[in-house]
Amino acid sequence: MSPVVASVSAPSSPRRGAFVVPVGCAIALAVAGPLLGNYASDFIVKVMILSIFALSLELLVGMTGLVSLGHAAFYGIGAYVTVLASGNEGGNFAVLLVLSMGAAALYALFVGALSLRTRGVYFIMVTLAFAQMAFFVFHDTKVGGGSDGIYLYVRPALGALDMENRRVLFYVVLASLVFTYGLLALVRRSRFGAALAGIRVNEQRMRAAGFPVYGYKLAAFVLAGALAGLAGFLLASRDGVVNPELMAWHNSGEVLLMVILGGLGHLRGAVIGAVAFTLLKEIFSTHAVMGPLADHWQLTLGIAIIVFVALLPKGLIGLVQRLSPKGAP
Numbered sequence: 229m230s231p232v233v234a235s236v237s238a239p240s241s242p243r244r245g246a247f248v249v250p251v252g253c254a255i256a257l258a259v260a261g262p263l264l265g266n267y268a269s270d271f272i273v274k275v276m277i278l279s280i281f282a283l284s285l286e287l288l289v290g291m292t293g294l295v296s297l298g299h300a301a302f303y304g305i306g307a308y309v310t311v312l313a314s315g316n317e318g319g320n321f322a323v324l325l326v327l328s329m330g331a332a333a334l335y336a337l338f339v340g341a342l343s344l345r346t347r348g349v350y351f352i353m354v355t356l357a358f359a360q361m362a363f364f365v366f367h368d369t370k371v372g373g374g375s376d377g378i379y380l381y382v383r384p385a386l387g388a389l390d391m392e393n394r395r396v397l398f399y400v401v402l403a404s405l406v407f408t409y410g411l412l413a414l415v416r417r418s419r420f421g422a423a424l425a426g427i428r429v430n431e432q433r434m435r436a437a438g439f440p441v442y443g444y445k446l447a448a449f450v451l452a453g454a455l456a457g458l459a460g461f462l463l464a465s466r467d468g469v470v471n472p473e474l475m476a477w478h479n480s481g482e483v484l485l486m487v488i489l490g491g492l493g494h495l496r497g498a499v500i501g502a503v504a505f506t507l508l509k510e511i512f513s514t515h516a517v518m519g520p521l522a523d524h525w526q527l528t529l530g531i532a533i534i535v536f537v538a539l540l541p542k543g544l545i546g547l548v549q550r551l552s553p554k555g556a557p
Contacts, residue, residue: 247413250496254406261398269398270466271510276405277462279502282486283408284455286498289487291416292448293428297352297480298339298359302332302453304475305362306460308372311380311470318382321389328461329454335362336453340446359480367472377471380464391465401462405499408455412495415451424448489536491543500544508532 257272264272281303288294306328313319313327343354366372383391391397415421423444426434435441464470473479482505490501511517512532513525521528540547 250409254402257402258399261395266394269394273398273401273466275503275506276401277459277466278486278506279499280405280408280462281456281459281483282490282498282502283412283495284452284459285483286487286495287412287448287452287455289484290493291421291428292424292445294445294449295352296355297477297484298355299456299483300475300479301359301362302336302456303460303479304470304472305335306332306457307464307470307474308366310384310461310464311378312372314380314382314384316381319384321384321386321391324384325461329457332457332460333450333454336450340449344442344445344449356477356480359475360477363472363475366475372470372472375472377469380468383465383468397466404458404462408458409495420444485533489533489543491545494545497543497545504544
């Protein structure tokens, strides 16, 4: 490995015990799955899908230093392709999965090839522009049912793997989350991950050392898009309906908030952020808990996030580390 890459460790290099909690949580969910009621099961599935979405953005923001405000486009494309390719008769699970991830990755390749030639705020604005372009294609045309969206009449299936079954859906989403987390953990520990960390810290130095910086960033962008497409595929399979709002700029902003709230540079932080954001949103919008304030949940949610960011600049993962007996320095 190049000394330049070796000198730059991946963000928050995982210690040997770093996988104990994620593995324990996955096992606990697998065991608890059959015991959960419909509401709890649906809510956990929603959180797991958003966790995959957040992990896909963590690859860009936390590991590569690319702040994107257009990530929801890949999420929405994955969902739309799932529904459109299913037709009225339904579709093969494996085929639809490949198509949704492939379409999202293809659009990510197109967007990344152009937007990665810019930097900083210009990169943010270009990714936002491409996401809005995708939004208006589906919103203003009949490609995906216009502003009303389109329904998935028959959920994906492959033999016994039928997404109409709640329990099957639960375990497919759980397996997808474990796959995504494990894949990104391997990426972080690889030479590719070390190169991305080097680019995040000092792009000019990596370029001077002879690394194809543009190629590395484009590869990360495409992989992140494909994983967002996976989340979109699972969302369409869960909800049975998609609409252009999936690609709206506020969805890109929400997933970015999840990553920041959990803690940049940590895979666990992305998952914690998705869980915390979804729980806060659920609590603040529930009349039984908040009373009349539930009608203004966006205000209370915004205030809560401001407080969290102000008090925990390293995100919720920083609080977890601080409370841990072996807290990281």
